Amino acid sequence: xxxxxxxxxxxxxxxxxxxxxxxxxxxxxxxxxxxxxxxxxxxxxxxxxxxxxxxxxxxxxxxxxxxxxxxxxxxxxxxxxxxxxxxxxxxxxxxxxxxxxxxxxxxxxxxxxxxxxxxxxxxxxxxxxxxxxxxxxxxxxxxxxxxxxxxxxxxxxxxxxxxxxxxxxxxxxxxxxxxxxxxxxxxxxxxxxxxxxxxxxxxxxxxxxxxxxxxxxxxxxxxxxxxxxxxxxxxxxxxxxxxxxxxxxxxxxxxxxxxxxxxxxxxxxxxxxxxxxxxxxxxxxxxxxxxxxxxxxxxxxxxxxxxxxxxxxxxxxxxxxxxxxxxxxxxxxxxxxxxxxxxxxxxxxxxxxxxxxxxxxxxxxxxxxxxxxxxxxxxxxxxxxxxxxxxxxxxxxxxxxxxxxxxxxxxxxxxxxxxxxxxxxxxxx
Numbered sequence: 211x212x213x214x215x216x217x218x219x220x221x222x223x224x225x226x227x228x229x230x231x232x233x234x235x236x237x238x239x240x241x242x243x244x245x246x247x248x249x250x251x252x253x254x255x256x257x258x259x260x261x262x263x264x265x266x267x268x269x270x271x272x273x274x275x276x277x278x279x280x281x282x283x284x285x286x287x288x289x290x291x292x293x294x295x296x297x298x299x300x301x302x303x304x305x306x307x308x309x310x311x312x313x314x315x316x317x318x319x320x321x322x323x324x325x326x327x328x329x330x331x332x333x334x335x336x337x338x339x340x341x342x343x344x345x346x347x348x349x350x351x352x353x354x355x356x357x358x359x360x361x362x363x364x365x366x367x368x369x370x371x372x373x374x375x376x377x378x379x380x381x382x383x384x385x386x387x388x389x390x391x392x393x394x395x396x397x398x399x400x401x402x403x404x405x406x407x408x409x410x411x412x413x414x415x416x417x418x419x420x421x422x423x424x425x426x427x428x429x430x431x432x433x434x435x436x437x438x439x440x441x442x443x444x445x446x447x448x449x450x451x452x453x454x455x456x457x458x459x460x461x462x463x464x465x466x467x468x469x470x471x472x473x474x475x476x477x478x479x480x481x482x483x484x485x486x487x488x489x490x491x492x493x494x495x496x497x498x499x500x501x502x503x504x505x506x507x508x509x510x511x512x513x514x515x516x517x518x519x520x521x522x523x524x525x526x527x528x529x530x531x532x533x534x535x536x537x538x539x540x541x542x543x544x545x546x547x548x549x550x551x552x553x554x555x556x557x558x559x560x561x562x563x564x565x566x567x568x569x570x571x572x573x574x575x576x577x578x579x580x581x582x583x584x585x586x587x588x589x590x591x592x593x594x595x596x597x598x599x600x601x602x603x604x605x606x607x608x609x610x611x612x613x614x615x616x617x618x619x620x621x622x623x624x625x626x627x628x629x630x631x632x633x634x635x636x637x638x639x
Contacts (some may be wrong), residue, residue: 216311216323219457223324223332226453230335233446234260236439237342241349243436244495244548245427251350256342258358263338266365268295271337272330275370275378278313282382284367285374295330315456319379320578322457332453333377336397337369339446343401346548347409349427351635356620356627360408363619368404371615372396372608387597388604389579392454394510394561395608402555403609407616409544415629416543419636423542433494440498444473447505451512454577461576465512469505472512472524476504479528487532499549503531506557507564513577514569519587523564530560559605566590566598 238256241249263271270287277289287293315324324332341364348357375383376390390396416424451469452462480500484492504524508515515523534552546552567585574582583593590597624630 215457219322220324220328222458222462223322223328223453223456226449227328227331227335229446229449230332230339230453231260231446232442233339233450234263234335234342236442236446237339237346239435239442240439240498241346241548243432243434243439243498244429245349246430246432248430249349251354255345255348255354255357258354259341259345259361260338262358262361263334263341263365266362267330267334267337269293271365271370272333274366275337275373276312276314276329276333279374279378279380279382282380282385283374284371285378295326314379320456322578324456332456333373335449336393337365337373339450340369340393340397340401341365343398343550343554344404344408346550347405347412347544347546349545349547350632351412351425352408352630353627353632356623356630359623359627360620364404364616368612368615368619369396369400371611372400375608376604383600383604383607386604387581387600389514389565389574389582389601390510390562390604391513391577391579392451392509394506394558395605398506398509398554398558399562399605400558400608400612402550402558403613404616405546405550405555407613408620409546410617411620411624412630412635413543415624415631416635419631424544425635426542426545427547429495429547431495436494436498440501444470444501444505447473451509455513456578459576461513461573464517464573465577467517468512468515468520469508471517471520472508472527473501473504475521475524476507476527476531477501477524479525480531481528483529483532487536499531499553500528502549503527503553503557506554507561510558510561511565511568513579514565514574514582516570516573519568519570523561523568527557527560530556562601562605563598565601566594569594569597 235256238252241252273287273289274285277285279285311323312326312329314320315322373396375381376388376396452465455462477497477500481492481496484496504527507523507527531552534556538551567587569582569585570588571584584590586594
């Protein structure tokens with residue numbers, strides 16, 4: 211019976227991985243939808259990201275994130291099946307190993323019976339879409355060759371460290387008690403701060419080129435592309451959040467319901483807040499951004515909350531996005547028209563902190579997190595305050611680490627490639 215359940219779990223998570231992979235390309239479609247046909251290079255960029263993720267994660271990145279960690283810091287790159295998922299290995303048990311249960315899916319850990327190959331596909335899809343989010347600040351400014359080089363380091367260590375710390379059951383933050391269900395910090399928050407590191411370096415090069423302000427990208431809606439993008443992203447999120455249960459059980463649908471309730475209520479609150487602020491009809495752009503903001507905010511705690519809490523979180527998400535958009539639009543040393551900072555960065559961090567407020571332990575246990583206490587709003591008391599401290603500490607450590615490594619990496623690439631900027635960025639047009 212257990213073997214049948216494990217087979218069903220593998221089938222479901224493989225399907226979820228496929229759905230998440232569609233999100234990488236969908237981010238490129240979203241850029242075209244918001245910024246017009248001149249952003250067709252975004253489709254090439256996101257296609258390159260997906261290919262790079264598959265190869266680099268197979269060669270080494272999967273192990274540095276998800277193999278048993280070395281002192282809780284980074285996964286052992288030579289853990290079986292070794293580099294390139296055991297390709298060309300002469301070990302007699304290599305094939306059996308990669309088709310057998312991955313170590314963290316054994317009963318003493320997550321206990322869902324996923325194979326190494328299934329889990330590889332699922333987490334590689336997450337790594338891929340995270341870099342796609344980072345890449346929305348590249349726009350027409352950064353050479354794709356430089357961004358491709360960045361992707362290699364990104365899939366070896368930059369994305370992998372937070373994943374190893376928080377999602378790996380031997381990671382030091384996981385052992386401390388930090389939880390992030392589907393990536394409010396590992397995906398969205400960390401993508402935001404990596405994007406900030408790239409923006410800082412781009413601005414330094416723009417100033418060196420003699421520009422007084424950074425080249426600004428203007429919204430130029432293509433509603434057909436925009437609607438297609440949000441449709442694909444919503445479909446992808448069905449793999450993103452429910453797939454993070456890492457099993458096919460009754461909690462999968464509960465997570466899906468929480469996810470989409472948050473998206474719907476965030477759309478309403480975003481459009482409503484925009485109308486109250488501007489006194490103008492918000493239109494399709496804010497409907498799309500509202501849905502995205504709700505999906506982002508619910509991601510780190512979708513497996514921990516009841517439907518009513520998901521609606522409340524969505525309602526809170528709208529004003530946060532509008533406030534963040536107004537704040538970040540003041541800065542002229544960068545441009546972020548697709549909303550990495552007010553959406554993914556702020557929304558992801560906000561969602562992670564809300565774990566300590568909205569979690570209900572019965573829902574958390576059903577999604578494989580039995581040690582999470584009730585949140586402050588559900589009588590968690592001191593245990594919830596302790597959880598809040600852990601989450602905030604983890605956020606600070608991850609943001610600082612990702613920013614520093616990303617900035618060092620992108621600066622080194624800049625020196626290696628004679629600068630990051632494209633010709634049009636140097637001219638400011």
